Every structure is written in C-alpha cells, then in structure tokens.
Amino acid sequence: MVKKVSRRQFLKxxxxxxxxxxxxxxxxxxxxxPSGAWGAAKPIKFGGIYSLSGVVAAWGKAAQQGAMMAxxxxxxxxxILKRPVEVRxxxxxxxxxxxxxxxxxxxxxxxxxxxxxxxxxxxxLAAVPTLPELKRMLLVPCxxxxxxxxxxxxxxxxxxxxxxxQSGAAGAVAAAKLPYKKWTVIxxxxxxxxxxxGGFIGNLVKRKPDVEVMNTQAWPKFGAGDFTSxxxxxxxxxxxxxxxxxxxxxxxxxxxxxxxxxxxEKVGTCVTEAGLALDAFYALATGGGKESEIPEGxxxxxxxxxxxxxxxxxxxxxxDKFVSMYGEYPHIVAHDAYGIMYTYKKAIEKAKSIETDAVxxxxxxxxFETPGYKRKFRKEDHSAFxxxxxxxxxxxxxxxxxxMNLVDISDAEIIEPIEDVLERRTKKTPAPWMQxxxxx
Amino acid sequence: MTFSTFxxxxxxxxxxxxxxFIIASGLTLIYGVLRILNLAHGSLFMVGAFFTFQLTYWFGxxxxxxxxxxxxxxxxxxxxxxxxxxxxxxxxxxxxxxxxFGLMLLIADIVRIFWGxxxxxxxxxxxxxxxxxxxxxSYPRYNVFVIIVGIxxxxxxxxxxxxxxxxxxxxxxxxxxxxxxxxxxxxxxxxTAVFGxxxxxxxxxxxxxxxxxxxxxxxxxxxxxxxxxxxxxxxLGSIPGAxxxxxxxxxxxxxxxxxIPKFEMAFTYVFMAIxxxxxxxxxxxxxxx
Numbered sequence: 215m216v217k218k219v220s221r222r223q224f225l226k227x228x229x230x231x232x233x234x235x236x237x238x239x240x241x242x243x244x245x246x247x248p249s250g251a252w253g254a255a256k257p258i259k260f261g262g263i264y265s266l267s268g269v270v271a272a273w274g275k276a277a278q279q280g281a282m283m284a285x286x287x288x289x290x291x292x293x294i295l296k297r298p299v300e301v302r303x304x305x306x307x308x309x310x311x312x313x314x315x316x317x318x319x320x321x322x323x324x325x326x327x328x329x330x331x332x333x334x335x336x337x338x339l340a341a342v343p344t345l346p347e348l349k350r351m352l353l354v355p356c357x358x359x360x361x362x363x364x365x366x367x368x369x370x371x372x373x374x375x376x377x378x379x380q381s382g383a384a385g386a387v388a389a390a391k392l393p394y395k396k397w398t399v400i401x402x403x404x405x406x407x408x409x410x411x412g413g414f415i416g417n418l419v420k421r422k423p424d425v426e427v428m429n430t431q432a433w434p435k436f437g438a439g440d441f442t443s444x445x446x447x448x449x450x451x452x453x454x455x456x457x458x459x460x461x462x463x464x465x466x467x468x469x470x471x472x473x474x475x476x477x478x479e480k481v482g483t484c485v486t487e488a489g490l491a492l493d494a495f496y497a498l499a500t501g502g503g504k505e506s507e508i509p510e511g512x513x514x515x516x517x518x519x520x521x522x523x524x525x526x527x528x529x530x531x532x533x534d535k536f537v538s539m540y541g542e543y544p545h546i547v548a549h550d551a552y553g554i555m556y557t558y559k560k561a562i563e564k565a566k567s568i569e570t571d572a573v574x575x576x577x578x579x580x581x582f583e584t585p586g587y588k589r590k591f592r593k594e595d596h597s598a599f600x601x602x603x604x605x606x607x608x609x610x611x612x613x614x615x616x617x618m619n620l621v622d623i624s625d626a627e628i629i630e631p632i633e634d635v636l637e638r639r640t641k642k643t644p645a646p647w648m649q650x651x652x653x654x
Numbered sequence: 655m656t657f658s659t660f661x662x663x664x665x666x667x668x669x670x671x672x673x674x675f676i677i678a679s680g681l682t683l684i685y686g687v688l689r690i691l692n693l694a695h696g697s698l699f700m701v702g703a704f705f706t707f708q709l710t711y712w713f714g715x716x717x718x719x720x721x722x723x724x725x726x727x728x729x730x731x732x733x734x735x736x737x738x739x740x741x742x743x744x745x746x747x748x749x750x751x752x753x754x755f756g757l758m759l760l761i762a763d764i765v766r767i768f769w770g771x772x773x774x775x776x777x778x779x780x781x782x783x784x785x786x787x788x789x790x791x792s793y794p795r796y797n798v799f800v801i802i803v804g805i806x807x808x809x810x811x812x813x814x815x816x817x818x819x820x821x822x823x824x825x826x827x828x829x830x831x832x833x834x835x836x837x838x839x840x841x842x843x844x845x846t847a848v849f850g851x852x853x854x855x856x857x858x859x860x861x862x863x864x865x866x867x868x869x870x871x872x873x874x875x876x877x878x879x880x881x882x883x884x885x886x887x888x889x890l891g892s893i894p895g896a897x898x899x900x901x902x903x904x905x906x907x908x909x910x911x912x913x914i915p916k917f918e919m920a921f922t923y924v925f926m927a928i929x930x931x932x933x934x935x936x937x938x939x940x941x942x943x
Contacts, residue, residue, distance in 0.1 A: 267762075269872045271771035433915065439867050439876055442666045443911035450659055463773045466868035470775065474794035476785065497773035497868060501714075507775065653916055 257300035261326030268308035270462040280548035284555030310340035335359030335406040345370035355550035359405040372596040382413020384602035384626035390421040394455035398428040401459030402436040410459035412647025458486040465489030490514035492545040506617035519546040532585035553584030601625030669797040671904025672804025678884040678896040680855030686891030693754040696878030697761035702860025707774040724857035731853020774869040889936030
C-alpha cells in the first residue's frame with residue numbers, strides 16, 4: 215500500500231535531526247536475507263561502491279536508497295533465477311585509491327558477483343582498470359565523465375545513463391534556442407568538469423556556429439569552499455551566459471556566493487547539468503520549504519532525471535512508493551541505481567546464468583527500463599541510448615511541495631557517434647572538446 | 655583592471671582572511687597556552703556551521719545561531735578538554751595528535767548521525783542580505799559584516815590578553831606553567847577556559863561561514879588544513895602572526911585566482927614552504943599574545 219507523504223511531513227524530515235539514520239533498519243533486513251526454502255538458495259551478491267562519506271555523501275546515500283529499494287522488491291517477488299539477492303555497500307570516501315581498494319575487497323573478500331558504483335568520475339576512472347583482473351561487471355549510475363566508456367573502456371564496464379557528451383549535447387539543444395553568444399564556464403578542475411563543459415560547448419558550437427567560447431574561464435578545485443574570486447573574475451569578463459559543471463555541495467556554495475554579487479542578473483543565463491540535482495533543491499529551500507534561494511530561469515538536467523518527469527503512470531507510481539519508503543523525493547542517482555538492479559536482473563534472467571561473460575553478452579545489446587526511461591545499450595562502448603531531460607527552474611511550490619521546480623522539460627536523445635568513440639579509444643587522443651577547456 | 659575591480663578582489667580577500675583569522679586565532683591561542691595542536695579544531699567549526707543550520711531552521715533567525723552556536727561549541731570544547739585532553743598534557747606531541755585526530759573522526763561521525771549526509775544551508779538575516787556601495791562597488795553586506803566581526807574579535811582578543819588580569823594569567827602560564835602554578839594561578843582551570851575560548855572562536859567562525867557556503871561533512875578537513883597553514887605561517891602560538899598569516903593567505907587566494915589560476919591549488923602550501931624556509935618558526939614565531 216503506497217502512502218503519500220504530505221508536504222508538511224516531507225519538510226519535517228528534510229530539516230530534522232536524525233535523518234541520517236533512515237534506511238539503516240532496511241539495510242539490515244536485506245543483508246540478513248529472507249527465510250524459508252528459497253532463502254536456502256545461494257544468494258546472488260551485488261556490491262555497490264559509492265561516496266557514503268565526504269563531500270558528495272548525499273549522492274552516495276541516494277544510490278544506496280535506490281539499489282536497496284530495488285533489491286527488496288526483487289526479493290519480495292522471487293529473486294533472480296529463484297535465488298535471493300544480497301547487497302552490500304562500500305564507501306569510497308570520494309577518493310580514487312580507496313575506491314580501488316573497496317572494489318577489490320567487495321569481490322575478493324565478500325565475493326560480489328556483480329558490481330555497481332561510483333559518484334565521482336575520478337574514482338570511477340581509477341577503479342575501471344581493475345575490472346578485467348577481477349572479472350566482474352560494473353554498472354555506473356552516476357559518474358559521467360566520457361572517458362569511462364572511451365579511453366578507459368573495457369568490456370566489463372557499462373554506463374546505463376547519459377554521459378557528459380550526451381547531457382552536454384542535450385544542454386546544447388536548449389542553449390541553441392537562447393539568444394546568447396559569449397559563453398564561459400565555472401567548473402571543477404577534473405575529468406567530469408572538463409567533459410561536461412566540453413560536451414556542452416562543443417555541441418553548442420556545432421549547432422550555433424556564431425557562439426564565442428571565451429578565454430576567461432574559471433576552474434576551481436573540487437570541494438573548494440570559496441568561489442568568490444572566480445565569480446568576480448567571470449563577472450568581470452562580461453559573458454552573455456555561463457555554463458557550470460560544479461555539482462553537489464560545490465554548486466550550492468557557488469550559487470550562494472554568486473547571488474551576493476548579482477551574478478545571475480549580470481549574466482544572461484546559467485546552465486548546469488548536475489549542479490541542480492535534487493540535493494541542491496532540498497538544500498537551498500528556505501522558509502520551511504515555501505521559498506528557495508535558487509533563482510528562476512536557470513537551466514539544468516538535474517544530472518539526468520527529475521522526479522516530476524516524465525509524467526507517466528509508471529514514473530508517478532515509483533516516485534510515490536519511493537516517497538513513502540524514504541520520506542523524500544528520489545534523486546537522479548536513486549533512480550538510476552534502482553534501474554541498475556533491474557537491468558542486472560533482466561540480463562541475468564536472459565542469460566540464465568550469473569557467469570560474467572554470459573551476462574555481458576546479453577547486456578551489450580539489451581533494452582532496459584528505469585522508472586523514467588526506456589534505454590538501450592550500444593554494443594561497442596556500452597553506453598546507453600537515452601533521453602536527457604533539460605528544464606528551467608521556476609518557483610512552483612504548489613507543484614511538488616518544494617519551492618522550486620523544473621518546467622518545460624524536454625528530453626533530447628543524442629549520443630556521441632561511435633566512430634569518434636572508437637577512434638579515440640584506439641588512438642588514445644584527447645577528446646576534441648578539450649580545446650575548449652582553457653586554463654590560464 | 656579598474657580600481658573598483660581591484661578593490662572588490664581586495665575585499666574578497668579580506669572576507670576570507672577574517673574567517674580564517676577567527677578560526678586560526680583559536681587554534682593558535684590553544685597551542686600557545688596548552689601546547690596542544692588540536693586537529694579537532696576544524697570539527698568545532700563544522701559543528702558551529704551545522705548548529706547555524708539547525709537553529710535558523712528552528713527559529714528562522716540567524717541571530718540566535720550567532721549567539722548560541724559558538725556557546726555550544728565552547729561547551730563542547732570544555733568537555734573535550736576536561737575528559738580527553740587532560741590526560742595527555744605533557745605526553746609527546748604524537749600522542750596528542752593521535753588523540754585530537756580521533757576526536758576529529760568522532761565528531762564527524764556524530765555530525766553524520768545527527769544531520770545525515772544531505773547538504774544544508776543557512777541564510778543571513780534580511781538586514782545583512784543584499785549589497786551596499788563601497789567606493790563605487792556594490793559589495794555584499796554580509797561580507798562586510800564578516801569583516802567587521804573579524805576586526806571586533808581581533809580587538810577583543812587583544813584586550814583580553816593585554817589589558818585584563820585573565821590575560822596576564824594566560825601569558826604567565828604560557829611562558830612557565832610551573833611558576834604560574836606556584837604563584838597561585840589555577841592552571842588547570844585556566845587551561846579549560848582557554849580551550850573553551852578557542853572552541854568558541856572555531857564555532858563563531860563556523861557560524862559566520864555558514865551563510866556563505868553549503869554546510870556539509872568534510873568542512874572540518876578543509877578548514878583545519880587552511881587554519882594550520884595560517885598558524886604555521888604566522889608562527890605557532892602567535893595571535894598577531896595568525897592575523898598576518900590570514901591576511902596574506904586571504905589576499906593570495908583572491909588575487910592568485912585572478913592572475914595565476916593554474917597554481918591555485920598550490921598557493922597555500924608553496925607560500926607556507928617559502929615562509930618555513932626563510933623563517934622556520936613562522937613570521938612571528940615564539941611570541942604568545
């Protein structure tokens with residue numbers, strides 16, 4: 215029975231002390247495993263590696279929520295190949311070295327049959343090369359740097375959601391309709407920051423050749439607590455519009471600081487792929503959730519999923535169920551981590567085996583579904599054909615019970631041409647959009 | 655670059671310098687008197703920021719947070735000193751570092767249990783929001799408020815240390831604990847008080863930083879590194895040193911971003927290394943108060 219959580223209840227949860235412990239009991243129930251005859255069957259083990267501590271722990275928690283919810287449902291409905299599933303999560307602390315260690319540990323000590331994970335692209339890129347030696351598949355629901363499925367590609371890695379090229383291209387579809395010509399960027403100085411901007415601006419230049427890519431760009435370090443000097447520098451350069459690949463706490467800090475300098479009035483618009491994912495909407499709510507610090511008119515993909523979109527029955531039902539379980543709306547990473555468990559289920563059942571190679575073979579060309587989207591893997595690079603939603607922020611408390619919402623969302627489905635991906639993989643040349651990343 | 659832009663960067667540097675100074679002065683005060691390098695000092699900064707979120711969430715009023723959150727940190731500091739630090743006075747520095755590192759992890763976990771992993775924010779009172787005109791520049795009012803509080807804290811510490819009996823006691827026991835004890839100064843009590851003041855300053859700095867950024871786990875790690883660098887640059891135990899270190903680092907970060915952004919990540923450490931090569935005890939090392 216799905217119980218709808220009222221706005222009041224939801225906000226109580228968002229502000230109260232103690233929300234950190236939500237989910238703990240659920241996890242225990244899962245790892246204990248079900249009782250009865252089928253419970254005696256050897257469980258299939260799914261290991262997840264996410265940033266459960268550190269600067270983007272909110273994103274790791276979202277992955278845990280989604281994957282746990284799916285695992286519970288799967289166990290309630292007979293498991294996979296009549297075997298129960300068991301899940302375990304490890305914390306990479308947003309650190310590449312720890313990420314690699316935890317990946318190995320999940321396989322070598324715990325005996326994970328399948329892996330999913332990574333919020334931070336830097337951590338994902340460090341862990342992907344260990345997969346061939348571990349002989350385990352990895353589905354990546356969050357980290358979006360294109361390199362994961364191009365330069366660093368091996369047959370074990372799959373990305374069931376949009377990478378930077380795809381979401382950049384989708385952003386370019388929206389931005390090409392805007393009247394702005396001079397574009398610059400403020401983004402974190404690592405793979406995701408560069409690829410996200412590059413994917414966006416490279417596609418925007420293709421769609422709108424009169425776009426000018428400015429030389430003055432801002433590349434602060436990931437997790438910096440102070441962006442004010444960069445903000446002033448960007449304002450001083452007088453761009454028409456700004457792209458921001460900052461995300462998580464970084465984007466929230468940036469937004470708070472930028473507002474003080476009238477940044478959003480001085481630039482025509484700001485486009486951010488992941489900066490305004492659901493975590494930011496929650497964090498920037500004020501006045502008991504009736505208001506928000508987020509200005510209207512910013513463009514975002516919410517990193518690939520916004521819970522009010524698409525408006526299908528399936529998505530609505532899923533969101534309601536999620537809210538009744540966790541007392542909050544699902545974050546993109548919860549949505550995609552949930553999808554991952556069912557993607558594995560479908561592939562394993564089709565392969566009738568949990569042998570890595572057999573499952574890979576099936577998954578490579580498989581269609582799969584998340585609560586919001588129908589997607590299909592591309593055989594050559596294991597990236598997914600998928601729609602990427604881009605929408606604009608608007609004050610709309612009556613719509614969702616949070617002060618700010620995305621409207622006019624449209625999904626663009628654009629994927630990097632496979633020839634380009636394969637050429638880059640063989641020649642190990644840097645992505646063509648790196649020419650737009652100017653530090654100096 | 656116009657003068658007004660230059661001035662805006664300068665003010666920016668000053669705002670971050672003042673947040674740095676408030677936290678670093680607490681750290682250096684504690685070291686100067688107790689000879690404890692408190693790695694958990696940044697944790698109190700984080701606790702101050704989280705309480706700012708919670709109190710503004712409950713009461714919708716930043717001023718409650720400004721008054722209460724630093725006091726909560728001071729109380730936490732007093733408890734820390736009484737229970738955990740007392741037994742390690744006089745032990746070699748590695749023991750103290752291990753202990754305060756442990757406290758840092760402990761506090762981070764407590765914060766995580768209470769507030770979860772979500773990002774939090776706090777807003778300044780309306781009277782401090784918006785901008786004001788300074789020399790033809792519109793500059794955020796709240797940043798000016800931070801600068802003023804920083805200056806007031808500096809004056810307060812200066813008066814406390816040089817003009818009051820309590821300050822004399824602090825200076826006496828920091829130069830010679832045994833003699834101070836012999837002269838009838840209640841050194842254990844004094845230590846607790848100093849640690850409480852240091853913790854208060856860390857909390858205050860957290861409150862002031864809260865409206866300027868996302869409040870999240872790991873804030874402690876970032877700030878303690880900056881605070882340590884400042885204290886080392888200025889000279890361990892020296893409050894004027896902490897002030898100079900903060901001002902230098904604030905401006906270096908601000909203008910460095912403008913002129914040599916490629917090396918932004920290294921500013922603090924390169925600067926610290928240069929100072930240590932030239933003056934191993936820091937700019938104003940060995941002077942307390």
